[in-house]
Amino acid sequence: MAPQSPPDRFLRLNTVLDRTGLSRATLYRKIAAGTFPHQIKIADRCCGWRESEVAAWQRDPGGFNGPGATPVAT
Numbered sequence: 001m002a003p004q005s006p007p008d009r010f011l012r013l014n015t016v017l018d019r020t021g022l023s024r025a026t027l028y029r030k031i032a033a034g035t036f037p038h039q040i041k042i043a044d045r046c047c048g049w050r051e052s053e054v055a056a057w058q059r060d061p062g063g064f065n066g067p068g069a070t071p072v073a074t
Contacts, residue, residue, distance in 0.1 A: 010040065010048030019054060035064055 017024060022036075030036035037053035057064045 009051045010042055011051050011054055012048050016049050016054055020058065035061075037064075 011019070013024070013027075016022075017027065020027070022030070027036060031038055036057055037049055039047040039049050041047045
């Protein structure tokens with residue numbers, strides 16, 4: 001039996017900003033450009049980011065391309 005990975009958690013805005021070191025404006029600019037994961041609505045007035053997607057961005061911030069994004073030139 002393969003080991004199970006821990007469940008993916010949702011991170012709130014302040015946690016994402018702390019982990020990435022981005023400003024709020026830069027974070028939302030990157031989301032609009034498709035170079036940072038989109039947030040997910042988890043309640044009427046609450047959204048968050050999947051921890052695994054934020055971690056994937058942290059491993060390769062320059063190479064992250066979300067769905068429908070223009071590929072980043074390397």
